[in-house]
Amino acid sequence: MSSFWSDIASFPSASSPLECMLHPIEDQxxxxxxxxxxxxxxxxQFTCNLTDITSSQYRNGACCNAKGRMVSSFQLHQQGQDQYLMALHASLAQITQEHLKKYMVFFKCKMMTTDYVLAGLSGPQSEQLLSSVLGACPHSDFEQSQIDGGFLVKLPHGAGFQLFLKAEQAKQTIEPLLSKCTLSNNKLWNQNLIHHGIGYITDKTSDEFIPQMINLNQNxxxxxxxxxxxxxEIVARMQYLGKLKRHMYRLSIDPSSTVTAGDHAFIEGKNSPVGMVVNATITSEQQYALVVLEDKVLPEISSSKLYLGDNQGIAQELLSLPYDVIDAQPE
Known part of the structure; x- marks a missing residue:
């Protein structure tokens, strides 16, 4: 845990907390x-349309290599005229900068790391809490609201809210929130993202997936x-010609074996992998994962064992997502 969140952890717990959890986000x-x-x-360079991104609207997106494979995925936010912020997995910060600097030399712009503090809020009373404490709260998916010391966005599919706070002002924003809710942890935030079908690329899966494979179009x-x-060209071909045969699904996994991003998936009795883990998290009670799988193997999961990773984690159940995984093809 970072020094900032270590200090926050000593803050007195709310005596009668609302139904809301505040999650440190330390891996972005x-x-x-x-x-x-x-x-x-x-x-x-990016899959999202920059014209859709304003001071009040953000977008998810990805940057791809020439083969259409994602180097990284991210949230992209506008913070002023010609000023943008990209939130991505921490393991990809240097990889993404190294990839993009090959193209950036031809443009008058620069990229650098910031010290923003990130936090997530989930629970049925999150919106009420944010409105009362911060005086602003976005109401629609992908909406962005400015607050003192940063900004606040609403994630899609009921996944909650994400706070972006300038380091020097983060404490004065976080402490009033904590006086009325429960402090959680990064692991439970990632579990929340998995539950709502929001996958993200890490260094273990960089250059592995075409954007539609992790359902980026549904997000x-x-x-x-x-x-x-x-x-x-590759991304469009997969969409319009219907050649994409893999998509991201949510699975519950036997918690006795740890599954991690980049692990391969195998159907019992077959030697060739049928997919790869995108994201996974384990708690004391259960393990969940988002896994890119060949669509054709889904019927086999109920009748055959699906193994994940070197530790042979066993998929227990194919779980629902808050959106249709396979889109109808555009006309």
Whole structure:
């Protein structure tokens, strides 16, 4: 746990907390992209449409290699004229910067790491708490609200809210929230994302998946009418020609074996992998994972064992997601 959250952990617990949990998010990093060509540069690299991103609307997105495989996935936010913030898994901060600097040299913009503090809020009374304490709360999915010392966004599919706070002002925002809710942890936040079908790339899965494989289109992360970007031809071909045969599904896993991102999935009796783990988290009671699987093996899961990783974690059940996994093909 970071020194910031270690200090926060000593804050007195709420005597009568609302039905709301505040989760430290310590495995994400925020990169800034700024400069007069920042919009133009990112429009030619990212799957999302930069024209959809405003001071009140954010988008998910990904940057891909020439083969259409995701180097990283992220949330992208506008913070001012020619100023943007990318929130992505911390393991991908350097990888993403190294990938993008090859293209950035031709544009008047720069990218650097920031010290934003991130927190998530989940639970039925989250909106009530945020409105009363911060004086603002976004009401629609992908909406973004400015607050003192940062900004606040609403995640899709009922996954809750995410706070972005400047380091020097984070404590004065977090403590009033904690006086009325329960402090959770990063692991339970990731479990919340998995429950709501929000997958994200880490260094273990970089360059492995085409965006639609992790259902990025169901999470408002792909524009099919924005024009060209690196990898766009492959992404569009998979969408319009219906050639994509793998998608991301949610599974419960036997908690006796730990499953991690990048682990391969195998059907009992078959040697070739049929998928790969995108994200996984384990608690004292259960383990859950988002796994990209070949669509054709889904009927076999109920009749055959699906093994995950070197520890042979066994998938127990195929669970629902809050959206249809396979979209109808565009006309």
């Amino acid at each position: 990093t925020v990169l800034s992209v700024s400069g007069p060509d920042s919009h133009k540069f990112m429009q030619g 408002n992360g792909i524009s099919f009418n924005k024009g060209c970007y690196t990898g766009q």
